[in-house]
Amino acid sequence: MNPIATAQYGLFAASQRFEASAQRTVRMGDPAFSVDYAHEVVEQITAKHEFSANLAVIGTAGEMTDSLLDILA
Template sequence: MDPIATAAYGMFQASKRFEASALRTAQMGDPEAQVDLVAETVEQIGAKTAFSANAAVVRTADEMNKALLDILA
């Protein structure tokens, strides 16, 4: 299992969650749209946190790969 690929997919999914929530938030001006601003804010914060966590996994995996290559060199 490749941690970088898994984290990249997690970043992609978090980005999609954030974008969907942002689109719903943008519809607040429509009188027929029923948008819960609090729920959308929580969703955006959660998506941002998930993206950051997955980015940290990518950075850590990269550092571990570099350390392994240094050991083997």
């Protein structure tokens, strides 16, 4: 299993989650749509944390690769 590929997919999923929430938030002024503002705020904050966690995974994987290369050199 490639941790970087997994984290990249996680970044994509978090980005999509944030985008979907932003799209719903834009519709708040339209009376045809019922938008729960509190839910959308939670969705966007969760997506932000998911994005940050996946970036941390990529950083850690890079550090581990560097350490392995140092050991092998």
